[in-house]
Amino acid sequence: MEDYHVRDFLGKHIHFIGIGGISMSGLAEILHEKGCHVSGSDLRMSPLTKRLSNNGITVFKGHDGKNIEGADLIIYTAAIHEDNPELTEAKKRNIPCMDRATLLGQIMETYPFAIGVSGTHGKTTTTSMLSMIMNRSGLDPTILVGGELDEIGGNVRAGHSKYFITEACEYVDSFLKFHPDMALILNIDRDHLDYFRDIDQIYDSFVKYAALVPSTGYVIGCGDDPLVSRLMDQADCHTVSYGIDHPADWSAKEISYDQKGCARFVAVKNGKTFETFGLKVPGRHNIYNALASIAAADVMGIPADRIKNAVSLYHGAHRRFEIKGKTENGATIVDDYAHHPTEIKATIQAALHYPHNRLWCIFQPHTYTRTKKLFREFTEAFRGVDTLILADIYAAREKDTGEISSRMLAEAISKKGQDCTYLPDFKEIEDTIRKHARPGDLILTMGAGDINQVGDDLKSSEK
DSSP states (O other): TTTTOOGGGGGGGEETTTTHHHHHHHHHHHHHHHOEEEEEESSSSSHHHHHHHHHEEEEEEOOOGGGGGSSSEEEEESOOTTOHHHHHHHEEEEEEEEHHHHHHHHHHHHEEEEEOOOOOOOHHHHHHHHHHHHHHHHHHOOEEEEEEGGGEEEEEEEESSSEEEEEEEOOOGGGGOOOEEEEEEEEOOOOOOTTOOSHHHHHHHHEEEEEEEHHHHHEEETTTTTHHHHHHHHOOEEEEEHHHHSSSEEEEEEEOOOOOSEEEEEEETEEEEEEEEEEEEESSSSHHHHHHHHHHHHHTOOOHHHHHHHHHOOOOOSSSSSEEEEOOOOOOEEEEEEEEEEHHHHHHHHHOOOOOOSEEEOOOOOHHHHHHHHHHHTTTTTTTEEEEEEOOOOOOOOOOOOSSHHHHHHHHHTTTTTTTOOOOOOHHHHHHHHHHHHOOOEEEEEESSTTHHHHHHHHHHHO
């Protein structure tokens, strides 16, 4: 399957199985922009598939062998099973097939300067922030981000320069198929434990990812993360470190926060003041994301004033501490994609700095494996929340074996003295918020599944 290269199929018919995914839809748009006849299928229609259709891409609802008629190349995701009727039909007809990560890596290879933003947490925000700096500085990059960014009107932008920037996800070692000239490594943490054995295996994968960078390229990493710091000592290319608590090439000094928890800091490069930055996104974790973006932009030769201007205009990607509006009873709704204990803690700390009376958190765990393997960490992640509501686990690619549930997690959290309730039904959750939330309360919906529907429903009932 990997003997094929996408450049041999430019101008031909390429079909995507699972085209509605955030990355797949972006890749489909990029190839459409390059002159390919693109089609695809997905089980559900969504705003992303609607956007594709509006751009002239044929999208089928549901999977059927007939959908691949005329296709020269098939692209599929890791979530597509071997018995998928379209994949089965493609193999029967000997149509070349390629997985999503291989395609993304091959597209990166066609750009003279490709940037891959990796790390267990913060990829979407950092990719979005750096993309905005590059775009506002006239570099005309091609952008593929794992969230929706208002700056580019969605999750993808087809540029016409040498620059390509994308998220580089470690799940199933996808990023080892990439070709980065610059690799940002934000952090290395325990996650995706349905694939990785332990933190040592995760670390080894990041080491292999860094090794993909040519000797003339750059690894930009967080010096406050001990594993990233160790990795950079092994890297056989230029390295640039950033941090807050430990000595690094780039650091944030004189940190202060405004009334909404957004930081202001002085960026220091090699001991010398570079520029003062004011963020429009809250939380200490976003100082790290900003430092990574600033360091990368500086390596590319972008002037300090342009970096500062773009950073000051960055208001966040969708589902990253996204302020949705208010409920009928005057509570503020914020939605966030956090689904790992480390991310949850960072988001809650940001919320605690945001003006509020009581802090409500409605959390939807993502995958049974993550909930089971990080169970203890989850029980301690919600400190500071006044009222916690757990929805059912979002299965994603997994099946329920009955070993773990949100009810079990809620009981464990309650035993530690925290106000926690398990409510499986979204309507029941919404009714509870409508009944008990008060003006000035902060409602935080959190998770990587479809929990954002709760905030949308609560907001849609505004009079």
